[in-house]
Amino acid sequence: MHALSAARGDALALDAVTCDLPAGAVTAIVGGNGSGKSTLLEVLAGLLEPTAGEVTGLPDDRALVLQRTEGGDRLPLTARQAVEMGLWRERGLLGRIGAEGRRRVTAALRAVDMEGSAERQLSGMSGGQRQRVLVAQGLVQRAPLLLLDEPAAAADAEARDRIDAAIAEAAAAGATVVLATHDRSSLARADHAILLERGRLIATGSPSEVADAQAARAAAALAPVVPVVPT
Secondary structure, eight states: OEEEEEEETTEEEEEEEOOOOOTTSEEEEEOOTTSSHHHHHHHHHTSSOOSEEEOOSOOSOEEEEOOOOHHHHTSOOBHHHHHHGGGHHHHOTTSOOHHHHHHHHHHHHHHTTOGGGTTSBGGGSOHHHHHHHHHHHHHTTOOSEEEEESTTTTOOHHHHHHHHHHHHHHHHTTOEEEEEOOOHHHHHHOSEEEEEETTEEEEEESHHHHHHHHHHHHHHHHSOOOOOOOO
16 A cells, blocks of 8 residues: 545544555554544455555455444354355355355354354353354355454454464465454554554564564653753
8 A cells, every 4th residue: 555545524534644455464453542444444345545655566356354233242143153144245145055155154153163153042142152153154265365454353252362372374375464452462463563653653573573563652652751850
């Protein structure tokens, strides 16, 4: 992407962001609330038009995994049915899943260690279990561009580990994976990282380099201001 800018209402949410998103790798987008992480994902997903700049070199076929919502929790769906929804775009709402589709759904559930809970209702699952089902819904699409907004939200350590392993497998299979995260372990497991602050690109590089830059920014913000006493 080059000089990418985007707005939410009258506010500039992304400000001339230029960086690469390597194929076959997991890129973690980090930054505080309001830094532009979700906005960048929405632009990459085609849900939000940029006001300036361009996105080039990324696949047109993409899957977006959002954070779970309480409304979704109340839907009378099993885990398998929720993952099957990921096939609607290619098969249509009334299209038959078929044997191959069922195999893909089972494989996606297995990737997040939820195959044994395929027939359980989402409403009876923990937050981490539901989050793994949503990730499976993204994986089943086998899109060459996989976008995830806080995939480990509400997940315990075990669920976070399984989610990170599943998206790493997708990247190893050739997908360009981009996730917004606050989780330090997810950042450490990524291949590449981006630090945003108030819509601006602050750092990009290896996860350790970006973590160091983020820590330095946080330390500078907390440093006491020493008044200058005139002599």
